[in-house]
Amino acid sequence: MFKEWRRRRAVRRVQPGDGRALKRFRWWQSLFRTLFSLRLTNEDGRQEVYAVDVRHWQNQSSGEVKAHLYLNGRQCAQSKLPAAFPVHGGTVEVSMGAFGLKRYHYVTAEGTEHQLVPDRHSAEGRRAHFDRAHPALSSLIGFLSPIMLVIALALVISQLIGPVTQVEPIARRMTHTSPIDLPTWLNITIGVGAAAAGTERALRLRYSRLLDGGAG
Secondary structure (H helix, E strand, O other): OHHHHHHHHHHHOOEEOOOOEOOOOOHHHOOOOEEEEEEEEOOOOOEEEEEEEEOOOOOHHHOOOEEEEEEOOEEEEEEEOOEEEEEOOEEEEEEEOOOOEEEEEEEEOOOOEEEOEEOOOOHHHHHHHHHHHOHHHHHHHHHHHHHHHHHHHHHHHHHHHHHHHOOHHHHOOOOOOOOOOOOHHHHHHHHHHHHHHHHHHHHOOOOOOOOOOOOO
16 A cells, blocks of 8 residues: 555656657766666557656756656656656656666556666666676676675674764663774775675666665
């Protein structure tokens, strides 16, 4: 019920598009742009091509990230995230996590979900191509990513407990000395590794509220 309420609320945020043409994805836009497509067939057999364009770094200066929906190459709607665009036969849902988009799905009226197809030039499209070209190595990277996030999470929790136990009321009842005392360079390395792992998971649309954090 709560999920359906959130979807209806997102639908109400949708605004009309201005009819502008969809710009081609450029390789240098991989760091701040995502582009996904969806092909649907109408009752009369005609195909419609939807595209969702999100400039997630470029438009954060306004305090919000927007998704733009295109139909056959023309902008037909826009919405801040999380977005739910009504389309033929269902809804296109888009939401953001801490490291990138965590959801870009077409949900049919019956509740069936289909992931949209990333543009082949985008970071998500290149990661999908790497998975097809090098499945064994891709699986290994996918296996190591959550492990890196677990290590980083355990380190953060351990380092946070210490200062909390120094608060006077808590210090009277318990003391805590972190068993993990890492040098600065290793802390930085783990932080960078965790960011890379989170980004890698976002490119594969792997999301866990505990590990990846951030709510869209």
